Structures are given as structure tokens and as C-alpha cells.
Amino acid sequence: MEIQEKKNIYVGVQTTQVRDIRDFMMEINSYKNILVFAEVNDDKVCDNSLELIGEANRLKAMRNNDSLVIAALIGNNVKKHAPTLFGYGADKVVAFDNPKLEIYRSDLYGEALAAIVRNYHPEIVLVGATALGSELAPTTAAKLRTGLAAHCTALKILENGQFTQVVPAFGGKVLGDIYIPNHRPQIASIKAGITKKLEYKEKSGVVEDFSCELKGFDRMKVVKVEKDTETKKSLNDADCIVVGGFGIGSKEEWTKLEELARLLGGANGCTRPVLDAGWIDNEKAMIGTSGVAVRPKAYLGIAVSGAAHHTCGIKDSGLIISINKDEHAPIFACSDYKVVADYKKIVDALIEELKNRK
Numbered sequence: 001m002e003i004q005e006k007k008n009i010y011v012g013v014q015t016t017q018v019r020d021i022r023d024f025m026m027e028i029n030s031y032k033n034i035l036v037f038a039e040v041n042d043d044k045v046c047d048n049s050l051e052l053i054g055e056a057n058r059l060k061a062m063r064n065n066d067s068l069v070i071a072a073l074i075g076n077n078v079k080k081h082a083p084t085l086f087g088y089g090a091d092k093v094v095a096f097d098n099p100k101l102e103i104y105r106s107d108l109y110g111e112a113l114a115a116i117v118r119n120y121h122p123e124i125v126l127v128g129a130t131a132l133g134s135e136l137a138p139t140t141a142a143k144l145r146t147g148l149a150a151h152c153t154a155l156k157i158l159e160n161g162q163f164t165q166v167v168p169a170f171g172g173k174v175l176g177d178i179y180i181p182n183h184r185p186q187i188a189s190i191k192a193g194i195t196k197k198l199e200y201k202e203k204s205g206v207v208e209d210f211s212c213e214l215k216g217f218d219r220m221k222v223v224k225v226e227k228d229t230e231t232k233k234s235l236n237d238a239d240c241i242v243v244g245g246f247g248i249g250s251k252e253e254w255t256k257l258e259e260l261a262r263l264l265g266g267a268n269g270c271t272r273p274v275l276d277a278g279w280i281d282n283e284k285a286m287i288g289t290s291g292v293a294v295r296p297k298a299y300l301g302i303a304v305s306g307a308a309h310h311t312c313g314i315k316d317s318g319l320i321i322s323i324n325k326d327e328h329a330p331i332f333a334c335s336d337y338k339v340v341a342d343y344k345k346i347v348d349a350l351i352e353e354l355k356n357r358k
């Protein structure tokens with residue numbers, strides 16, 4: 001990915017009260033450890049959260065101190081997931097079990113997570129940039145009056161100990177180093193696939209129950225919950241991903257890519273324009289800075305131009321094969337195999353050959 005410019009950005013909440021610098025430093029130094037919000041979906045801890053526990057361990061090693069990786073479980077009957085969190089690297093698990101948290105609501109979950117943070121004083125809070133996490137992270141940051149860097153592509157610790165969050169902008173052409181020097185905790189949200197899980201190991205640890213009063217908004221209530229019953233292979237679980245770009249041309253042509261992915265036993269991915277055009281209605285299929293990062297064994301890009309905000313999401317793929325009629329398409333710069341041709345002839349031939357082999 002070509003980076004044209006790098007910016008340093010400072011994020012925080014201004015305060016009108018001037019405090020003694022010694023009191024300020026004592027307050028900052030009281031924050032320690034790294035807390036990961038462990039999201040539970042369909043009675044299972046999300047892979048994104050397990051990836052963040054792995055990333056928290058990497059940051060802890062860079063800190064080179066006695067920090068702990070704390071996983072926060074919020075919901076109803078979620079304490080049972082603690083062994084999974086320990087196995088993937090958590091040192092401590094905090095469980096907030098409450099019937100009011102059976103169904104996600106930003107007001108109640110925001111109160112719960114903010115209360116946990118106030119009690120445990122973590123220096124860093126990591127939240128997955130899922131549909132739920134993308135709402136919960138800023139809600140919690142606002143309650144705590146601290147800074148948040150959303151949709152980070154990298155996290156690092158500088159030599160001076162400064163926690164740094166890297167966030168892309170302007171279609172991925174600019175990477176900003178985000179610092180939150182004067183407020184704690186420092187909150188970051190990260191998309192799935194950006195970081196890696198640790199290898200699972202049987203491990204025990206301390207589980208602490210946590211509770212507080214939950215007020216929420218009286219006028220808000222859950223009327224109905226509808227779950228998507230359609231089962232499609234996740235991009236993060238697929239060894240082969242067939243990705244289409246806006247050059248596919250229409251929703252009718254898009255169905256061919258779905259058939260090709262099915263015949264290959266893989267999953268379908270897309271770029272932002274395809275999702276915006278409504279050719280696919282699964283937001284989880286979008287790859288790039290505003291979507292997910294993937295690392296399949298094989299990536300087949302069809303009519304994908306190769307803008308930086310997409311290619312940054314495929315950089316860890318094993319084999320990258322691209323088909324595009326434009327011989328100067330940027331996608332070719334990061335491809336292992338390049339096919340300059342009209343994709344329709346090739347896709348039709350592939351589908352026919354795969355059907356014959358079946």
C-alpha cells in the first residue's frame with residue numbers, strides 16, 4: 001500500500017479546570033493494565049475479541065511491566081465463557097451478569113463497560129469494531145470523557161511508552177498516528193482480521209464478578225429481535241475468497257461470483273462501491289479499511305481496481321490472483337498472478353470447468 005503522508009493527531013477532551021501537574025500525573029499513573037471488551041454473539045465469544053486479547057498480550061510484552069490483560073464479559077449468563085478467554089490469553093476475567101443485559105442496548109452496555117473501567121482503571125481499552133462495538137466504543141468514551149481512535153489498522157508502543165493508534169484516512173492514502181496523552185483510558189476499536197489470536201492453551205485464572213446499578217433510558221425498550229438465519233461462510237473462516245469490484249457491472253452479473261465462490265468452497269467478498277450499489281446486502285463481506293481484513297490461502301479479485309483502502313485489507317493473503325481488463329489497474333501491483341482480460345469469459349469458463357469436475 002502506498003502511503004503518501006503521515007500525520008500525528010492528538011485526541012482528548014478539553015477541561016476548563018486547571019489542575020496541579022503533580023495531581024495530574026498521579027491520576028494518569030493510577031491507570032494500568034489492558035482491558036478487552038469480550039463480545040458474545042450467539043452464545044459464543046467473537047473471534048474479533050479473541051484477536052484483541054492476542055494483541056493486548058503483544059502490547060503488554062512491549063510495555064515490559066507487570067500489566068495484566070483483563071477481559072470484560074457483559075451480558076446475561078456470560079461467566080461461562082471465561083475458560084475460552086483464559087485459553088486465548090486473558091490474565092483476568094471480569095463478568096457483569098445481569099438479566100437487563102440479555103439483549104444489547106447501547107445505553108445499558110455503555111453504563112456497564114464505563115463502570116468496569118472506572119473500577120479497574122485500565123490504561124488501554126480495546127473494543128472490536130463490529131456493528132455492536134462500533135456503537136459501544138464511542139458511547140463508553142463519551143461517558144468516561146476520554147479519547148477514542150476508531151477502526152485502527154495498527155497499535156504500537158513507542159520508545160517513550162506512548163500508546164499509539166494508527167488510523168487510515170482519505171481512502172487509506174494517509175495514516176494518522178493518534179495519541180491520547182492527557183486522558184485515560186485510551187480507547188481503540190479494531191476491525192476483525194487486523195490482529196491475530198494466540199494459540200489456544202488450557203489455562204486457569206481469576207474470574208471476578210462485577211455489578212452496579214443500571215439505569216438506562218426509560219423511553220428505550222427492545223420491541224423485537226430478528227436474527228439472520230441465512231448461513232454463509234465467514235470471510236475469516238474461508239481458505240478461498242472470491243472478491244468482486246464495481247467493474248462487475250450489475251447485480252445480475254454478481255450472481256456469477258456467488259456461484260463461483262460456492263463451487264470453490266469459498267466465500268464472497270466485495271469492495272465498498274459494490275455494497276453501496278446494493279449488489280450484495282452483507283456488510284460483513286466488505287474488505288478494506290471500512291470493512292474487514294482477510295488472510296485467505298487464495299484471494300481471487302475480479303474487476304477490482306485495487307484502491308489503497310481495499311488492498312490494505314488483503315495484504316496478508318497467501319496467493320493473490322487478479323482479473324482486470326485494465327492492464328494498469330493498481331491491484332496488479334500486489335498480485336501474484338495477473339490476468340488482463342474481460343472477466344466474463346474467464347468466470348464463465350471457470351464455472352463450467354468446476355461443474356464438470358463436480
